[in-house]
Each structure stands twice: as structure tokens, then as C-alpha cells.
Amino acid sequence: xxxxxxxxxxxxxxxxxxxxxxxxxxxxxxxxxxxxxxxxxxxxxxxxxxxxxxxxxxxxxxxxxxxxxxxxxxxxxxxxxxxxxxxxxxxxxxxxxxxxxxxxxxxxxxxxxxxxxxxxxxxxxxxxxxxxxxxxxxxxxxxxxxxxxxxxxxxxxxxxxxxxxxxxxxxxxxxxxxxxxxxxxxxxxxxxxxxxxxxxxxxxxxxxxxxxxxxxxxxxxxxxxxxxxxxxxxxxxxxxxxxxxxxxxxxxx
Amino acid sequence: xxxxxxxxxxxxxxxxxxxxxxxxxxxxxxxxxxxxxxxxxxxxxxxxxxxxxxxxxxxxxxxxxxxxxxxxxxxxxxxxxxxxxxxxxxxxxxxxxxxxxxxxxxxxxxxxxxxxxxxxxxxxxxxxxxxxxxxxxxxxxxxxxxxxxxxxxxxxxxxxxxxxxxxxxxxxxxxxxxxxxxxxxxxxxxxxxxxxxxxxxxxxxxxxxxxxxxxxxxxxxxxxxxxxxxxxxxxxxxxxxxxxxxxxxxxxxxxxxxxxxxxxxxxxxxxxxxxxxxxxxxxxxxxxxxxxxxxxxxxxxxxxxxxxxxxxxxxxxxxxxxxxxxxxxxxxxxxxxxxxxxxxxxxxxxxxxxxxxxxxxxxxxxxxxxxxxxxxxxxxxxxxxxxxxxxxxxxxxxxxxxxxxxxxxxxxxxxxxxxxxxxxxxxxxxxxxxxxxxxxxxxxxxxxxxxxxxxxxxxxxx
Numbered sequence: 001x002x003x004x005x006x007x008x009x010x011x012x013x014x015x016x017x018x019x020x021x022x023x024x025x026x027x028x029x030x031x032x033x034x035x036x037x038x039x040x041x042x043x044x045x046x047x048x049x050x051x052x053x054x055x056x057x058x059x060x061x062x063x064x065x066x067x068x069x070x071x072x073x074x075x076x077x078x079x080x081x082x083x084x085x086x087x088x089x090x091x092x093x094x095x096x097x098x099x100x101x102x103x104x105x106x107x108x109x110x111x112x113x114x115x116x117x118x119x120x121x122x123x124x125x126x127x128x129x130x131x132x133x134x135x136x137x138x139x140x141x142x143x144x145x146x147x148x149x150x151x152x153x154x155x156x157x158x159x160x161x162x163x164x165x166x167x168x169x170x171x172x173x174x175x176x177x178x179x180x181x182x183x184x185x186x187x188x189x190x191x192x193x194x195x196x197x198x199x200x201x202x203x204x205x206x207x208x209x210x211x212x213x214x215x216x217x218x219x220x221x222x223x224x225x226x227x228x229x230x231x232x233x234x235x236x237x238x239x240x241x242x243x244x245x246x247x248x249x250x251x252x253x
Numbered sequence: 254x255x256x257x258x259x260x261x262x263x264x265x266x267x268x269x270x271x272x273x274x275x276x277x278x279x280x281x282x283x284x285x286x287x288x289x290x291x292x293x294x295x296x297x298x299x300x301x302x303x304x305x306x307x308x309x310x311x312x313x314x315x316x317x318x319x320x321x322x323x324x325x326x327x328x329x330x331x332x333x334x335x336x337x338x339x340x341x342x343x344x345x346x347x348x349x350x351x352x353x354x355x356x357x358x359x360x361x362x363x364x365x366x367x368x369x370x371x372x373x374x375x376x377x378x379x380x381x382x383x384x385x386x387x388x389x390x391x392x393x394x395x396x397x398x399x400x401x402x403x404x405x406x407x408x409x410x411x412x413x414x415x416x417x418x419x420x421x422x423x424x425x426x427x428x429x430x431x432x433x434x435x436x437x438x439x440x441x442x443x444x445x446x447x448x449x450x451x452x453x454x455x456x457x458x459x460x461x462x463x464x465x466x467x468x469x470x471x472x473x474x475x476x477x478x479x480x481x482x483x484x485x486x487x488x489x490x491x492x493x494x495x496x497x498x499x500x501x502x503x504x505x506x507x508x509x510x511x512x513x514x515x516x517x518x519x520x521x522x523x524x525x526x527x528x529x530x531x532x533x534x535x536x537x538x539x540x541x542x543x544x545x546x547x548x549x550x551x552x553x554x555x556x557x558x559x560x561x562x563x564x565x566x567x568x569x570x571x572x573x574x575x576x577x578x579x580x581x582x583x584x585x586x587x588x589x590x591x592x593x594x595x596x597x598x599x600x601x602x603x604x605x606x607x608x609x610x611x612x613x614x615x616x617x618x619x620x621x622x623x624x625x626x627x628x629x630x631x632x633x634x635x636x637x638x639x640x641x642x643x644x645x646x647x648x649x650x651x652x653x654x655x656x657x658x659x660x661x662x663x664x665x666x667x668x669x670x671x672x673x674x675x676x677x678x679x680x681x682x683x684x685x686x687x688x689x690x691x692x693x694x695x696x697x698x699x700x701x702x703x704x705x706x707x708x709x710x711x712x713x714x715x
Contacts (some may be wrong), residue, residue: 030427043285048706050313051362051484092323098363115539148361156467208352210692210703211710 022232023175025068026183031086031105034059037217039078041202042090042101044213048206054092056099062086064105064223077120080111080133084223096149101205103198104142109169111135129175132235141196145204152204159204165196167221175229175243185227193219195205263695268616281470284316289713290472296321296510298537299500300492301329302346302698303685304526305481307705308488315712318638319518320488321496321510325526326345327489330528330656331698333476336648337563338598343474343588344648346698347602351466354699355706360472372467372593373576376690377435378632381445383578385433391498398429401435409440410460412453415573419456420448445659445696446557447607452665459663462693465626473594477698497655502526502540503681522681522712526705529674530657543678553666554688559566559659562603562625563590565644569599570629570636585609601629606659610651618647661688671695673702680715683708 039058044056068082088103114132141163145152152159171189178184197216202209254598286423294563297304300322326332327458332345349357349368360368360598377384379395389399400574414422414616419440428436441448472480482489499524500511510518531537543551569589571578578587584603591600603625605613612619622645628637653707661667671691677683685708687694687701694700 039286040483045257047285047310047710048702049358049362050309050360097364141286147358153466155464203353207355207358207465207699208692208694208703209464210694210707 003043004122017206021072023068023070023183023185024183024215024230024232025066025070025082025227027064027066027068027084027107027187027225027227028119029064029066029184029187029223030061031064031084031088031223033059033088033219033221035217036203036218037214038103038198041205041213044202045099045205045212048200052092052097054094056090056092056101056133057176059088059090059101062088062105065223066225066227068227070113070229073112075120076115078113078115078131080113080135081108082111083108098146099249100144100146100201101201102146102151104144105139106141107137107139107167109135109137109167109189111137111169113173127177127183129177131175132170133171133173133189136166138166139193140164141198143198143201143204145201152207154200154203159200161199163196163198165219166190167193171223177229181231183229183231185225185229187223187225187227189223189225191221191223193221195214254381260316266281269612270468283304285711286710289710290591291522291715292316293512293556294318294519295522295712296518296520297524297526298498299323299329299496299526299528299686300327301526301686301687302481302701303687303705303708304329304524305485305488305492305705306702307524307526307685307709309485310492310706310709311376311423311712312487312491314709314711317520318488318491320492321498321512322492322494322651325494327492327494328478328481330660331481331651332648333673334382334563334646335382337644338565338591338596340474340594340598341479342561342600342602342636343477343564344646345650346477347471349470349472350470350694350699352470354465354694354697355702356679356697356699357465357470358478363483364472364475367473367475369471369473371471373577373589374574375577377576378562378580379435380431381448381631383632393583395408398432401426402428402432402439406436406439406666409453409456410463412457414453416452416454416661416668417650418449419451419453419455423448431623432491434582434585435580438579438581441584442604442606442609443664444662445559446555446662446664447609448559449661450555450607453666454668455663455665458691459693460670462691463698464692465694465699467596473474480481483608483642484556498502498527500540502680504540508681522683522715524683524712526684526706527657527709528556528656528686529554529661532654534657536559539678539682541679543682545711547676547678550670553664553670554661554674555667556658556661556688557607557613558649559607560605560610560613561648561666562605562621562631563646563648564600564601564603564622564625564642566638566641566647567643568641569637570633570641571601579630581628581632583609583613585626585672587629591681607662608650610653610659614651618645618703621647622644629633651668657680675707677708677711677715683712 006125023100066084070078070080086105091100169191173187176184201215202213294317297320330345333341335341389395497513502509508523586604588604626639675689685704689704690700
């Protein structure tokens with residue numbers, strides 16, 4: 001893990017110090033997840049606690065925030081690591097009784113941005129630049145269940161696991177450069193986690209698992225982000241190639 | 254690239270990003286009851302904790318439910334008495350086991366101010382002395398054996414050895430003979446039986462599944478049934494009393510249920526929640542006959558005698574901080590049932606299960622009283638015990654004709670049997686009740702409720 005992290009750091013430093021065109025992105029957006037197991041656990045909670053007037057909703061959407069970096073690798077090809085934070089919440093407020101299932105979700109995707117219209121081009125004439133993004137990474141998930149603002153327990157110990165699932169991702173994006181140092185970025189990304197085990201989530205919420213609810217499940221997710229982009233380096237071509245000097249012709253008289 | 258082409262691509266691409274999640278959702282079933290098509294009528298046999306809770310769950314799903322109760326009251330093993338000491342005292346289910354249970358959640362929602370963490374200290378009757386836990390753990394002569402016992406009691410869920418009686422295991426371990434009555438009290442009596450009647454595999458099965466927590470709670474005021482009746486009034490309204498079922502016929506399209514007073518009820522499904530002893534007695538004929546493994550499971554799960562004896566005193570002879578006295582030869586555990594409650598009455602509950610209940614069962618009420626008071630007098634030789642006793646109330650659950658005991662326990666033959674007992678039969682007959690809880694919560698109110706939920710889900714998906 002340390003080795004991979006070191007390589008990643010070296011790559012970022014290399015790109016930052018290179019003469020290439022790099023971006024720093026600050027993003028906000030929406031993340032939606034689609035899976036069955038955890039929501040069945042929540043639905044089981046609701047089904048059993050028929051005395052609660054307000055049921056807990058499913059875990060489905062959350063705002064997300066991220067910091068990203070894009071560094072050019074070659075003409076039309078960028079490397080884009082980022083750090084994304086989401087917090088999914090399912091909460092119910094009943095009279096003198098509150099229930100909250102919270103899933104903090106920190107992701108580190110490492111992606112390649114492929115600008116197919118810019119391969120082999122020395123410069124980009126358009127300020128609107130669509131691209132494909134593919135990659136993968138790891139997430140840190142921190143599920144918590146709170147009843148009346150107190151963390152619940154499993155086997156008499158506070159339920160506060162940390163889970164590190166891997167994912168792969170693919171999606172579409174478009175950069176829009178307002179000027180040479182500032183722009184916008186929109187991405188719509190599909191993420192798939194082959195397996196996430198929320199260790200004892202059903203016990204933490206329901207206190208039992210009599211009907212065999214599963215805590216381990218594959219998860220599909222969509223994220224939509226709008227970013228403000230800052231260009232880090234001096235004026236270079238959008239494709240990453242050094243701009244060619246304008247040739248001045250001598251006028252013959 | 255032509256900007257018009259680019260814009261067109263974007264317009265086509267962005268909605269796709271929104272469409273994908275809904276497409277993904279349509280590929281998987283996300284609703285807990287998405288498979289539930291059942292819309293018929295259900296008869297629940299038994300108006301105890303599991304029957305009432307399951308009936309309420311079914312009613313809330315729009316199912317037509319009738320609850321048939323053999324006795325003249327609802328509640329099953331939930332029963333209290335207010336006349337004995339002027340405040341309600343539980344004669345049946347009393348303790349709330351842990352914070353992570355359905356029943357704790359229900360009380361915490363309805364009456365949070367009534368939750369009373371198990372009050373007072375545990376005292377132990379050891380070598381003819383009353384000892385505190387601290388004394389046992391700090392006394393050089395006792396601490397080793399004491400620690401061993403307390404540690405063993407927390408490790409049954411991961412027991413690695415072969416099957417044997419719990420008594421044999423403790424004798425071999427060894428737990429010292431002088432600690433054996435305490436072991437019987439904290440291990441076996443809690444499960445409603447005696448050490449020699451429990452099996453290590455069955456105990457491991459129960460302990461490994463137990464997840465509701467170790468903290469104990471009582472109700473500061475009111476009764477367990479108050480909590481139920483407030484939450485599940487709809488189900489209670491559906492109870493028909495004095496209906497002793499003697500036949501369940503599931504051979505036709507519907508289930509026909511006949512009672513001893515020649516009433517016949519029909520429904521699409523039947524949920525049987527009677528105690529295991531009633532199933533064992535054969536008083537309910539089932540058609541078509543239940544499979545052999547089901548019949549075997551019914552016989553393999555044991556339920557023993559159980560008694561609660563309330564003893565009222567004019568003045569307390571115990572110290573104010575006393576919560577429980579554990580390890581008596583006659584009564585494995587006494588607790589001060591008025592501690593933490595708004596009353597001037599002084600009442601001890603004697604909690605006797607298994608062999609020790611069998612021993613008291615053959616005595617008259619007067620003899621039971623005298624035997625218990627003699628034991629208490631021996632524990633407090635310098636105090637006036639017998640003379641201070643102003644009333645005794647004996648509740649012998651073996652005498653209840655439609656219950657016949659306390660609750661099921663992990664006897665050796667019961668290993669792996671509860672899941673078979675819980676299994677639906679003939680697509681129309683379903684089973685619930687504490688004895689069908691195969692998740693470690695047997696013998697508890699919340700375990701009974703969990704089994705009611707499990708059966709309700711099975712019915713809705715049938």
C-alpha cells in the first residue's frame with residue numbers, strides 16, 4: 001500500500017513540476033447509491049418498529065464534495081486523482097425518539113481522462129472539451145447507527161467500523177474553460193463496488209438478524225459533480241503540448 | 254470539433270447519466286416485501302408476546318387477523334399482580350435483556366422514563382456467607398475460582414469442545430464445588446433450568462447468537478403488559494378468548510381450525526404460537542400430519558418448571574444496596590423487586606427454575622413459604638426474617654394449563670432443532686414463539702417478538 005502511495009505521489013509531483021497543463025478542481029455534487037441489502041435492513045427496522053410514526057427512509061442520495069487534480073500525461077490524456085467525501089443519511093425523528101443510520105463515504109478515485117477529440121492535436125481550439133473518464137480506487141466507509149443521539153452497540157461494544165472497499169468507475173465529463181486560468185468541469189460517473197461488507201450493520205440497527213439480512217453486497221453508484229477548475233501552470237496549450245511560437249513574416253516592400 | 258455536434262452529444266449524454274441509476278434500480282428488488290403477494294386471512298393461535306406482535310404486524314399490512322386464545326386472558330407468560338403489594342409486580346416476564354432488542358426499543362419509545370437499569374448490587378451466597386462480587390474478586394482464597402466462573406459464563410458462545418452436559422463441563426473445567434450453586438444460578442436458572450439439563454452445544458448455539466446486550470433493565474412503574482397493550486391494541490382487539498384449539502386441518506384450500514367448544518374458524522394461513530409444551534402434549538391434531546423432523550424437533554426442545562414467589566416483609570432485613578442474592582440451594586436467585594420503585598413496600602422475588610422448581614412443585618404453598626423463609630433466615634441469621642414476612646404469593650407456571658412451564662431452554666437434544674420447529678409446513682401452517690427463536694434470543698420477550706416478525710414475513714411471502 002505504501003509503495004503504491006509513493007508511486008502515486010511521485011506521479012503527482014512529476015506532473016505538477018512538469019511544463020504540462022494541470023488543473024486543480026473543487027467540486028460539489030450528488031452521489032446516489034443503488035443496492036438492496038442495507039435498505040432491507042432499514043426496511044426491516046421500520047417494519048418491526050410499527051410504533052414509530054416516522055419511518056427511516058432508504059439510503060439513496062447524498063451531497064458530495066471533492067478536491068481533484070488533473071495532470072496531462074500525453075496529448076488528450078490526463079491523469080486525475082481526487083478525494084471525494086459523501087455522507088449518506090437515513091434518519092427518522094419521532095417524538096422523543098430519533099434514529100439515524102449514517103454512512104460517511106470517503107473515496108480516492110484514480111482516473112484517466114481521455115479527450116478523444118484532442119488526440120494528436122497540438123492545440124485545442126474549443127473551450128468546451130468532452131472527455132471519457134475511467135479508473136478505480138478505494139473508499140473508506142464509516143457506518144454508524146445512532147438512537148437518541150447515542151451510538152448503538154454490537155456485542156456490548158460501540159458500533160463504529162471502518163470498511164475499505166475497492167471500486168472501479170467510468171463516466172463522461174466536459175471541461176469548459178472560461179479563460180486561461182479558470183473554468184468549469186461537469187462529470188457523471190458510474191461506480192461499481194464488487195463487494196462492501198458493512199460488518200454487523202443489521203445488528204447495529206435491528207439488534208438481531210433473525211431473518212438473515214446480509215451486510216455484504218455489491219453497490220452501484222452514480223456521482224454527478226460540478227467543479228470549479230483552476231489552472232495551475234502558465235499558459236500552455238490545452239492539449240499539453242508547448243505552444244508554437246507565432247512566426248512573424250517580414251513584409252517585403 | 255463543431256460546437257453544434259458537441260452540444261448535441263452533451264445533450265444526449267447528460268440525461269443518460271440520470272437515467273442509468275433508475276435503470277439500475279429496476280434491475281434489483283429493493284423493497285423488503287416486494288415478494289409479498291399474500292392478501293388472505295390469518296388465524297393466530299395464542300395471545301402471548303409472539304402471537305400479539307405478529308397479529309399487529311399482519312394487521313398493519315392490511316391482513317384480516319383473528320387471534321384465538323385458550324385461556325381467559327391475553328398475555329401468555331406476561332402477567333402481573335397489583336394487589337399483593339399495592340404496586341404492579343411481575344409474575345412472569347420481567348427483565349428487559351439488553352438495549353439492543355425490540356422490546357427495549359418499544360419501552361424506550363413509549364415510556365423512556367420507566368426504564369430502570371438493574372438496581373442494586375449482586376450478592377452471592379457462598380460458604381454460608383453473603384459475599385459481594387468485589388469481595389470474591391479480591392479475596393485471595395476466592396478470586397481465582399470466582400474469576401474462572403465469571404469468565405466461563407462469558408465464553409460459552411465460543412466453546413470449542415465436544416457436547417456434554419453443562420454440569421459435566423463445569424465439573425471438569427474445574428469450577429470449584431463451592432461455586433456450583435452460584436454457577437447454577439447465573440448460567441442455568443437464567444435459562445429456566447438446571448446445569449445438568451443443559452447441553453454445551455445447545456448453550457453455545459444460544460450464546461453465540463445472543464446479540465441484545467448484557468445490561469438488564471426493569472420497569473420503574475407500570476407493567477410489561479402495559480407496554481404491549483398500548484402498542485398493540487389493534488391485535489388485542491382481535492383476540493377471541495377461551496378458544497382451546499384441538500385441530501388444525503390444512504388439507505384443503507383453506508385452513509380449518511376447530512376448538513374444544515366446537516367452534517370452527519377458517520383462514521388462508523394459521524400461525525401457531527402456543528408454548529412448546531402444548532405442542533408436545535399432542536392436544537392439537539394437525540392434518541396433514543407434520544413431517545417427522547418437525548415432530549422430532551417438537552419433542553427435542555425442552556421447557557421446565559418455573560416459579561416466581563413474591564415475599565413481602567414489613568421491614569427489609571437486607572442492606573439498602575442489595576439488588577440480588579445469588580446461589581441459594583433452595584432459590585437460586587432472589588431479587589428486591591421493589592428496589593428503585595416508588596413504594597414503601599418491601600418485596601423479594603424468589604426465582605426458581607428447573608430441578609429446584611420441581612422440588613418446590615411437590616410442596617404445598619405453606620411448605621414452599623416455610624422452606625424459602627428458612628433459607629433466607631439462614632442467610633440473615635442476625636435478622637428477623639420469618640416474623641417480618643407479611644405475605645407470600647406463589648406463581649407456579651407449571652400449573653398454567655395452557656402454558657405448563659416457564660420457557661424453553663438449551664437442552665442437549667435441542668441443538669439445531671429450533672430452526673426446524675420454526676419452519677412453515679404445508680404452505681399454510683406457520684410457527685412462532687420464544688422456542689422457535691433460533692437466533693439466541695430464546696426464552697425472552699424480545700425473542701418471542703422477533704419470531705413473530707419472522708413468521709409474519711413468511712406468511713406475507715407465502
